[in-house]
Amino acid sequence: MQANRLKTVFHPLLLCLAVGLGSAQAAPGMVVVGYGGAGQKAQDEAFFKPFSASDGKPLIQSEYNGEMARIKVMVDTGNVDWDVVQIEGPDLLRGCEEGMYERLDWNRLGHADQLIPDAAQECGSAALVWSVAIAYDRNKLAQAPTSWADFWDVNKTPGKRGLRKRAVYNLEFALLADGVKVEDVYKVLSTPAGVDRAFAKLTELKPHIQWWEAGAQPPQWLAAGDVVMTSTYSGRVATAAQNGSPLALVWPGSLYGMDYWAIIKGSRHVDQAKRFIAYANQADAQVDYVKRIPYGPTNKQAAERLAPDLAKWVPTSPQNLNGALSMDVAFWVDHGEELEERFNAWASK
Secondary structure (H helix, E strand, O other): OOOOOOEEOOOHHHHHHHHHOOOOOOOOOEEEEEOOHHHHHHHHHHHHHHHHHHHOOOEEEEEOOOOHHHHHHHHHHOOOOOOEEEEEHHHHHHHHHOOOEOOOOHHHHOOHHHEOOOOEOOOOEEEEEEEEEEEEEOOOOOOOOOOHHHHHOOOOOOOOEEEEOOOOOHHHHHHHHOOOOHHHHHHHHOOHHHHHHHHHHHHHHHHHEEEEOOOOHHHHHHHHOOOOEEEEEHHHHHHHHHOOOOEEEEEEEEEEEEEEEEEEOOOOOHHHHHHHHHHHOOHHHHHHHHHHOOOEOOEHHHHHOOOHHHHOOOOOOHHHHOOOEEOOHHHHHHHHHHHHHHHHHHHHO
């Protein structure tokens, strides 16, 4: 993925203008930043284009890989050339405490009662419910994996494994692979011995890991045969499977949570950004989005309207929640910085 690749849903001239602007000058329209790939293409059709058409103002897209340092530099220098950003829960709460995002007034924004629990936050509004699960190619494995223990077993299934290059997700998966029960993962991880245990388990697999940083990479690597199995955002593989790909997901042991829309402090398009968030929270828009890529909707009315053949791919469907782990956002807010630093040092060795 090329981070910060600007695109516009309107005239190509706006694209040229946006690329030519310095960071100290406002872009010609609100800039919304996501994680790219199939997920952002779905957002473009379900949210970005129809919102721009109804709002009458341009919306420009960009992509990134979740680099919080980049946002912090914008806020600290006052050169804010992004407006709305898709962000993970722990990074949202940590950044909110540090003053990196605009506060949301839900009395004015409205319809918080239509959203699932924890969707309406002080500095963000949930964009989707994601899941990170094991993915594999059914045509290339004689025996399908059923757990993280299978993922770690390179004797049973030789070959490279794909994992995201961050501590978050991987420490949980390592403990599950080491026999920790789903309900005990964060209890164990909250102790120094538990953290050491997780890193020790990761070290076992390290020679066989191929690190991914962009969500589009895992399904590409599976299709190319670069890895035999990988952690992945479920929606990307589910979409591929719906389109006839032999890729499949292992739901037991999956980790799920929410991404959020947040408005960067110092945005020059705050009012437009708030209108966008309100639009993206509507049931009709979310049903359209889930039809394009099956992540979980955050509007309860949207969830009720999903057809069974679509709901089976959604992380929050009852059958997919069986044996799944809910991310402990508070844990990662409290310990994320130190664990990511330790992970980076460990990964670089």
